[in-house]
Amino acid sequence: MIGRAWWIPWLWLAPTLALLGVFLVYPSVDTVRRSFLDERSREFVGFDNYQTIIDNPNSLAADTHAALLNNMLWLTVFTAVCVGLGLIMAVMTARVRYEAAAKAAIFVPMAISFVAVAVIWRFMYEVDPDVGTVNAIFSELGKDPVAWLNNTQSPQRPFVDLPPADSPAPFQVNNFALIAVGVWNWTGFTLVILSAGLKSIPDDVMEAARVDGAGEWQIFRRIILPIMSPTIVVVTTTLVIQTLKTFDLVFVMTNGRFKTDVVATLFYKEAFVFRDFGVGAALAVVLLLFVVPIMVLTIRRFQFQEEIR
Amino acid sequence: MAEVTYEHVTKRFAEDAPLAVDDFDLKVADQEFLVLVGPSGCGKSTTLRLLAGLEEITEGNIYIEDRLVNDVQAKDRDIAMVFQSYALYPHMSVFDNMAFGLTLRKIPKDEIRQRVNEAAEILGIAELLKRKPRALSGGQRQRVALGRAIVRKPSVFLFDEPLSNLDAKLRVQTRAEIIKLHQSLGTTFVYVTHDQTEAMTMATRIVVMDRGRIQQVGSPQELYERPQNMFVAGFIGSPAMNFFDVVVEGDGDDLQLRAVEGFAVPVPPEKRAELATYKRRKVVMGIRPENIHDNDFQPPNIRASLVDAQVDVTEMMGNEVNVYLLVGGHAFLARVDSRTTARPGQNIRAAFDIDRLHLFDPDTEQMIGLPAEVRASAPPAESS
Structure with a gap:
């Protein structure tokens, strides 16, 4: 542009850059730096902290392997169930007259803070059937109450009679119980976003398919799903990032006991309970390394959509 | 190739709503180009959608040839429909858009390719087959929508205001093409429009509707020369x-x-x-x-x-x-x-x-x- 100095755009950007620098860039860089220092951040120790994570020497106090595996379980099961349920509910609520009420009811948990959700569900999962709703239902069905948050057995244990046996980590009853709470909390979000995506498909496109000879399932699979795929990708990446950051739910409900730790709870423990800032920072960096590629993919995707618009 | 019979068809969208279509009774002859015309809200589109199977009939019967289709789903009625908004599948190429109905019917790939190419040739969109709908102009999209209907070789063609979104010049041009298409295909056409010029120029028979009721049925000339009531006259x-x-x-x-x-x-x-x-x-x-x-x-x-x-x-x-x-x-x-x-x-x-x-x-x-x-x-x- 004529008559405009080169620094003027930077002037407008400066406040944002300053805020990002202080609250994002500096902490990130400093975390990376500390991950190469010892527990008090005094001496350079190279990759020792990362070695600790891989070797997992103290598997009872801080089970790094279990935390990583649990996080993978969250990532796959939580994301898949949330997106799948959200999609099914979006399609189903679109067909009923009380759609608004149904969606509101499913969305309400989103409005509750994670800590409150965790407290509510601790009561829900209480072993005593007089307190815990889930076990109340279980005992009504003639089954023994289950210690949902302590039980590290395989997930089908509460439902079928098998000899007690521990299943390979992370397939434990308590992990699935925790994930179920997350699903309860987040399905409203996927439902609302996916439902909006569904609404954006013009009725006559579906009617055209119907006249063309498509049944309801074919319309879903060949028209609705492909048109909604950008929305599904956005929801999925949001959930994946959410699962990688999972902290409060686990922290309040089990505090990572009974092998329910995830990476975020573990690095909190390492840094602020065991006071080993080195390992804590290294875990945070590991988490960052998982999140960054997903972020990059998401941003690329947005740019791609801008281009084809 | 089929005749269509509406037998005292009535449509009411809700208990307390007025009749959208009121005692529509008409026989559409084989190979006829029937145009339903009327002001917006007169029930002409609903009448068409009842035939398409996109709306349920409240009372009466609809037959395609001798088959009662009241409870037949849209997908099984052997009809093709062109929508006002074209309603192309945005995620499919032009070829896939046109082939969609045929793929669902499990028609062999070679035949699909042949039929689509044939239709594309007729409509002059052969060079667009690989494009996505959003890369097409309004007129081209309209042609794809027409092509999607043609390749199906249905027994009845339905058109719901297909020219409304085109500019004036293209509208006149496409109008002539649809007339030509009707002549060459020899299929029954049922066409809805609010534009009396379109009705007059295209139809072999026109149905004028107002407030859900048929006002007059006749050839364009009959309607022009001898309107039976003030509504049709105006x-x-x-x-x-x-x-x-x-x-x-x-x-x-x-x-x-x-x-x-x-x-x-x-x-x-x-x-x-x-x-x-x-x-x-x-x-x-x-x-x-x-x-x-x-x-x-x-x-x-x-x-x-x-x-x-x-x-x-x-x-x-x-x-x-x-x-x-x-x-x-x-x-x-x-x-x-x-x-x-x-x-x-x-x-x-x-x-x-x-x-x-x-x-x-x-x-x-x-x-x-x-x-x-x-x-x-x-x-x-x-x-x-």
């Missing part, structure tokens, strides 16, 4: 027919129509009998703008009655001039020879072609002299 023809409130005066050979505005028009001999029961009563006189001439440029061989009127506005159309005239404060329109010297503010002598008068009963709004049996069963269905 709806068919462009610009619309002028109406005057007149009183039937005089007797025998002197029978005349005296307008509220003062002027009088003699009644042509053939119409005198029809007006026998209307003496000294009010009737509505309709006359089309093209039947009012500038007296100085009257076409030969017409029986004209002269009316002095003041020129309000003139619109030069090229071959003709639209002259907005005022008589006694009543505005009406004449479409006169382009050599006219009429200028705003001047008075001219307007020549009403009295053989082209349309007379209506002001209470029933029906044409005067309509045979009683037609009047009783307002829509004259061919099936009965």
